[in-house]
Amino acid sequence: MAIATYSLVALDCPDPPALAEFYASVLGGEVKQYDDDWYDLYAPGGHRISFQRAPGHRPPDWPNADSNSQQLHLDFDVPDIDAAQAQVLALGATPLDLDDEGGTRGFRVYADPAGHPFCLCKD
Structure with a gap:
């Protein structure tokens, strides 16, 4: 029996909205802002990629x-x-x-x- 359920992949980056839009252009889907430092891309097929601000990335x-x-x-x-x-x-x-x-x-x-x-x- 599985221990967990897959949720997302999160990428550290200096500019979360810009990187989220890059991947939305590649994959399609909808970008949603959680806060200034975290954006999610809900891609077709139910996949989720998140983008987290990392100033020292x-x-x-x-x-x-x-x-x-x-x-x-x-x-x-x-x-x-x-x-x-x-x-x-x-x-x-x-x-x-x-x-x-x-x-x-x-x-x-x-x-x-x-x-x-x-x-x-x-x-």
Whole structure:
């Protein structure tokens, strides 16, 4: 029997409303403000991502886990990875690893505007 029920993933960041809007543009859904330091994205499918103000936030140094681990990352399935890439870059994502294996790997790695890694994965 399960001990707990999944609730959300919370991301530390310097600007919660901006990061919540970035992910709302990527995933859809509705952003709700809890207070000045906490915003929630209620994404389609019942998933919730929260964004918590962390004034001293230091983005992960992907992939250099020796100096600063990646802490977590999010994976998003997409039907057209090239189209999705163009869209997330236009929203302010930074490319970290665009699959130099000729597209055989099936995913590409980016950083959101606060520096958290996320992957676009071939659906």
